[in-house]
Amino acid sequence: MSKVNLKTAAYVSTATLILLVRLIRLDADPPPWLSWSSGIYSDEGIYASDARSLALFGCWAPGDFHSAIIAPLHHLLLLGVFKVFGVSLLTVRAFDVVCSLVSLIFFTLALRRQFDDRSAFTGLIFLGLSPIYVFYNRLGLMETPTVLLLTAALYASTFEEGTIAEGFLLALAVIYKPLALLCVPAFFVDLKQHPKQAAARLSVLVAGIAAYALIWQAPHRTALAKANRYYLLHQYLPHSTAGIVHDLIRSLFIGEADGVIPYLLHTAPVLICLAAIALFQQSAKDTRTLRFLCWFAVPATAFCFISYAPSRYFVLFLPGLAGAAAISVNQLDMIWRRTIVSAFVALSLLTIALSLQSATYEIERGGKLLRTTLPAGTTIVGQYAPELALSNCFRAMYVQPKLANSVGFLGSGMILITRSPFWDNYWSDREDGKLTPTPQFSLSLPKSQSVDFYPAPASGESSSRL
Numbered sequence: 001m002s003k004v005n006l007k008t009a010a011y012v013s014t015a016t017l018i019l020l021v022r023l024i025r026l027d028a029d030p031p032p033w034l035s036w037s038s039g040i041y042s043d044e045g046i047y048a049s050d051a052r053s054l055a056l057f058g059c060w061a062p063g064d065f066h067s068a069i070i071a072p073l074h075h076l077l078l079l080g081v082f083k084v085f086g087v088s089l090l091t092v093r094a095f096d097v098v099c100s101l102v103s104l105i106f107f108t109l110a111l112r113r114q115f116d117d118r119s120a121f122t123g124l125i126f127l128g129l130s131p132i133y134v135f136y137n138r139l140g141l142m143e144t145p146t147v148l149l150l151t152a153a154l155y156a157s158t159f160e161e162g163t164i165a166e167g168f169l170l171a172l173a174v175i176y177k178p179l180a181l182l183c184v185p186a187f188f189v190d191l192k193q194h195p196k197q198a199a200a201r202l203s204v205l206v207a208g209i210a211a212y213a214l215i216w217q218a219p220h221r222t223a224l225a226k227a228n229r230y231y232l233l234h235q236y237l238p239h240s241t242a243g244i245v246h247d248l249i250r251s252l253f254i255g256e257a258d259g260v261i262p263y264l265l266h267t268a269p270v271l272i273c274l275a276a277i278a279l280f281q282q283s284a285k286d287t288r289t290l291r292f293l294c295w296f297a298v299p300a301t302a303f304c305f306i307s308y309a310p311s312r313y314f315v316l317f318l319p320g321l322a323g324a325a326a327i328s329v330n331q332l333d334m335i336w337r338r339t340i341v342s343a344f345v346a347l348s349l350l351t352i353a354l355s356l357q358s359a360t361y362e363i364e365r366g367g368k369l370l371r372t373t374l375p376a377g378t379t380i381v382g383q384y385a386p387e388l389a390l391s392n393c394f395r396a397m398y399v400q401p402k403l404a405n406s407v408g409f410l411g412s413g414m415i416l417i418t419r420s421p422f423w424d425n426y427w428s429d430r431e432d433g434k435l436t437p438t439p440q441f442s443l444s445l446p447k448s449q450s451v452d453f454y455p456a457p458a459s460g461e462s463s464s465r466l
Helices: 003-023 049-057 072-085 089-114 117-128 131-137 143-156 163-176 178-188 195-217 221-236 241-254 260-267 269-278 287-303 311-329 334-357 362-373 385-389 421-430
Strands: 379-382 395-398 414-418 441-445 449-455
Touching: 003 089, 003 117, 003 131, 003 334, 049 072, 049 385, 049 395, 072 089, 072 143, 072 163, 089 117, 089 131, 089 143, 089 311, 089 362, 117 131, 117 311, 117 334, 131 143, 131 311, 131 334, 143 163, 143 178, 143 311, 163 178, 163 195, 178 195, 178 287, 178 311, 241 260, 260 269, 260 287, 260 311, 269 287, 269 311, 269 334, 287 311, 311 334, 362 385, 362 441, 379 385, 385 395, 414 421
Parallel strands: 379 395, 379 414
Antiparallel strands: 414 449, 441 449
């Protein structure tokens, strides 16, 4: 077989494998090891809530929290998907699968244009078969579409005439997911070599974000101020010097579930070790390599100081990590290169296969069970209401203290209370003890979670103290 045929066969078999691991059991719950945060079991529905409600009922979701305002690009794209393919948990996830495949195409093409076929193929393997990337690509979250925009910007950067497109794509990435701003410095490592191009790129980036702020954020500043205040003060920013020290120690040493370095050593040991080696190789001085190292290092460092940094945020820097690892391993001797890549593939496929084999379907099963349990026209209210609603046709209202529908009368419906001291106390205080003593029924969710269903009090005012 000729070299051309071997190369084609290698790409086709790898692409097929990459596709299969994203599609097999797509309706399954994400594996427990993927994240400590319950957000991976709820945020798909939360950030699809307005698009889902608009597609089914012709209006945004009830209440004061609107994903259409917070993430308008995500909302518009999902609305288009729902209009064409219908509303379901699978369609939400299939959208991210498609985005992940396109991101891999841009990523591979960029590596091939900047380096060579071997680096491109190795990068495709490292990113396309990374268990972290695979399982987050299978969820309907906002990180994967954001990475698509970032990798598109990377590909645009390989063309001399791509400066304007690169700046525009970076602006879209930041608009889609503001945390993408942490990845932006990687696209300006050529500042000294090409100051005019960098200045033009920055101008387009700033102009795009400014236009978005003027056209969209200004008219919705009240709702966005509430959400931003919650995310910044309640989640991201440490509240004291001791908090900063704790976040740093957790992120570097003890946080296996939520620390950047321990998590990556546990779930992507080959990639992070190769990226560390890349720092000491001659190619680290090359701006092409430096871009990938910076893409990984800057956001990873920032996440070390953020109080709330679930592993889904790490998806944003995985292309940088995979690219740096691919460049690094291809500078080693052939025997080492083949051994390391083979070990990565074997370890990744074993992790993916075991996770899929032991998969559960609690989220989809629970949503479908509601369809046969609750009367038509019911509104379900609570933390997991939007997620469970993806598998039925009930109206859903998201509730999160200090962020979404945390005060006020809920009207008639069914309240979903996550079984925990926090949520039990919250709902008891909010409803002033008016909930029935025992739930009508309960559902099991992943990670040993349970949700109890209570009828909302028929009348009366909810507590305004919350």
